[in-house]
Amino acid sequence: xxxxxxxxxxxxxxxxxxxxxxxxxxxxxxxxxxxxxxxxxxxxxxxxxxxxxxxxxxxxxxxxxxxxxxxxxxxxxxxxxxxxxxxxxxxxxxxxxxxxxxxxxxxxxxxxxxxxxxxxxxxxxxxxxxxxxxxxxxxxxxxxxxxxxxxxxxxxxxxxxxxxxxxxxxxxxxxxxxxxxxxxxxxxxxxxxxxxxxxxxxxxxxxxxxxxxxxxxxxxxxxxxxxxxxxxxxxxxxxxxxxxxxxxxxxxxxxxxxxxxxxxxxxxxxxxxxxxxxxxxxxxxxxxxxxxxxxxxxxxxxxxxxxxxxxxxxxxxxxxxxxxxxxxxxxxxxxxxxxxxxxxxxxxxxxxxxxxxxxxxxxxxxxxxxxxxxxxxxxxxxxxxxxxxxxxxxxxxxxxxxxxxxxxx
Amino acid sequence: xxxxxxxxxxxxxxxxxxxxxxxxxxxxxxxxxxxxxxxxxxxxxxxxxxxxxxxxxxxxxxxxxxxxxxxxxxxxxxxxxxxxxxxxxxxxxxxxxxxxxxxxxxxxxxxxxxxxxxxxxxxxxxxxxxxxxxxxxxxxxxxxxxxxxxxxxxxxxxxxxxxx
Numbered sequence: 001x002x003x004x005x006x007x008x009x010x011x012x013x014x015x016x017x018x019x020x021x022x023x024x025x026x027x028x029x030x031x032x033x034x035x036x037x038x039x040x041x042x043x044x045x046x047x048x049x050x051x052x053x054x055x056x057x058x059x060x061x062x063x064x065x066x067x068x069x070x071x072x073x074x075x076x077x078x079x080x081x082x083x084x085x086x087x088x089x090x091x092x093x094x095x096x097x098x099x100x101x102x103x104x105x106x107x108x109x110x111x112x113x114x115x116x117x118x119x120x121x122x123x124x125x126x127x128x129x130x131x132x133x134x135x136x137x138x139x140x141x142x143x144x145x146x147x148x149x150x151x152x153x154x155x156x157x158x159x160x161x162x163x164x165x166x167x168x169x170x171x172x173x174x175x176x177x178x179x180x181x182x183x184x185x186x187x188x189x190x191x192x193x194x195x196x197x198x199x200x201x202x203x204x205x206x207x208x209x210x211x212x213x214x215x216x217x218x219x220x221x222x223x224x225x226x227x228x229x230x231x232x233x234x235x236x237x238x239x240x241x242x243x244x245x246x247x248x249x250x251x252x253x254x255x256x257x258x259x260x261x262x263x264x265x266x267x268x269x270x271x272x273x274x275x276x277x278x279x280x281x282x283x284x285x286x287x288x289x290x291x292x293x294x295x296x297x298x299x300x301x302x303x304x305x306x307x308x309x310x311x312x313x314x315x316x317x318x319x320x321x322x323x324x325x326x327x328x329x330x331x332x333x334x335x336x337x338x339x340x341x342x343x344x345x346x347x348x349x350x351x352x353x354x355x356x357x358x359x360x361x362x363x364x365x366x367x368x369x370x371x372x373x374x375x376x377x378x379x380x381x382x383x384x385x386x387x388x389x390x391x392x393x394x395x396x397x398x399x400x401x402x403x404x405x406x407x408x409x
Numbered sequence: 410x411x412x413x414x415x416x417x418x419x420x421x422x423x424x425x426x427x428x429x430x431x432x433x434x435x436x437x438x439x440x441x442x443x444x445x446x447x448x449x450x451x452x453x454x455x456x457x458x459x460x461x462x463x464x465x466x467x468x469x470x471x472x473x474x475x476x477x478x479x480x481x482x483x484x485x486x487x488x489x490x491x492x493x494x495x496x497x498x499x500x501x502x503x504x505x506x507x508x509x510x511x512x513x514x515x516x517x518x519x520x521x522x523x524x525x526x527x528x529x530x531x532x533x534x535x536x537x538x539x540x541x542x543x544x545x546x547x548x549x550x551x552x553x554x555x556x557x558x559x560x561x562x563x564x565x566x567x568x569x570x571x572x573x
Binding site: 003004006007009010011321323325326329330333342343351361362363366398399400401402 | 415416417418419422423425426428431432433442446447448449450451452453470471472473474475477478564565
């Protein structure tokens with residue numbers, strides 16, 4: 001019906017571009033792309049399980065990448081790391097695979113209400129209809145998990161718990177260690193999985209220290225390529241494969257390893273951890289300037305998620321009286337790319353389940369904007385967003401019939 | 410709760426960027442609002458009606474997505490210079506076609522704009538003789554505006570109940 005080409009022409013080229021939608025996709029860092037390129041056609045293009053030189057070269061590359069990710073996650077052995085084609089696939093595998101492998105021990109699965117949909121919907125739409133009992137643990141107004149409710153939910157029937165280390169939308173850093181201890185105290189056999197995609201490279205995260213059994217990390221969330229993720233599965237933790245086929249080096253996912261993407265993920269991790277302190281303090285400084293600047297210069301706002309114990313890259317603000325989809329488009333016209341938890345951006349016209357779970361009313365969630373910064377951004381990027389955003393909010397509020405009724409529209 | 414790609418037509422983007430007839434009208438003969446902030450879209454239509462029941466001027470206000478703003482803006486242009494009878498005859502389908510089409514998930518933006526317009530026209534005739542072309546029963550667009558408002562009410566009560 002529409003020509004997207006015409007739409008893009010009508011959109012035009014903004015004077016400056018700042019891509020802050022790192023939650024939903026990310027440009028691959030230049031150094032990462034350069035590291036990947038030789039592996040498509042020139043180097044190590046063999047199958048790592050076949051006995052010839054290109055195969056051995058590929059095997060070597062995969063082993064090095066496993067070792068790199070192992071080190072950053074604090075796992076004991078590289079065999080505990082599995083490359084999976086994407087975090088959605090990895091979380092599906094973690095939940096489905098662990099539930100199926102442990103189904104004879106019990107039926108209860110516990111998740112938080114603010115898990116990403118590749119955890120929450122696996123539990124609710126795939127596992128519950130297959131006879132598993134899913135318990136959703138509530139969170140408080142800042143997204144912190146209710147530890148009492150978690151403790152009460154764990155029983156002898158509990159086979160699996162999945163709680164993200166850092167929430168993907170509102171940046172809440174969960175008290176994961178307490179949560180793991182609580183679960184293991186009541187049931188040492190319960191498998192604890194965490195989606196650590198928003199923790200990896202942003203906060204100290206070590207599977208050994210935390211005592212988690214499984215952890216997912218995503219490549220694109222650290223400016224690596226899309227289409228690759230890693231799932232840590234601790235020794236002795238049972239997980240069934242979801243797909244069958246020719247097994248190679250990755251025991252939980254059949255098929256030919258995607259060596260160029262694995263190299264990209266490794267390189268992205270290497271760059272992030274080479275100067276963890278420097279990177280995270282840079283992110284935190286930019287984030288604070290952006291977050292505080294917006295809250296100060298724009299009236300009628302709500303910060304979604306906590307101020308303290310918040311991931312250093314995350315900003316999520318509701319601009320009351322503004323509809324989020326319109327705001328994302330208005331900002332796009334100025335070259336600032338963000339996403340919204342508004343109902344208008346979703347198929348069922350319901351706002352973000354994370355914002356609803358922390359008690360935001362639909363009209364508050366409709367005006368929410370999610371932004372993430374990375375080590376690639378500079379002060380001028382933040383300056384530009386701080387210059388553009390107040391005008392965008394003002395223009396949309398100016399069009400609204402709800403003005404005068406203020407934020408509590 | 411999946412997201413949908415929304416490849417808007419260029420006309421929607423243009424009207425979103427530079428809406429026509431935006432803002433309330435001080436000397437409006439009649440005005441009406443439709444929609445619910447809880448559902449995320451509200452449209453207000455203002456009409457200045459002259460002799461022979463002709464729309465001299467129209468303006469709008471919108472709280473909603475880009476399609477919402479664009480449809481409301483376009484409707485105010487379409488009704489200017491028309492009689493109220495002609496304006497009443499504009500359907501959401503005609504409005505959507507004039508816009509160059511809407512993604513199906515955004516059809517309600519068209520019905521909401523037309524719903525608000527028809528509400529304003531009904532309000533105008535409340536204190537005047539009822540013209541024979543004006544149906545007694547609510548039309549599709551008016552019913553859909555009402556449904557959106559009732560849905561908003563229900564959502565509001567449900568969440569209020571959960572909190573309380």
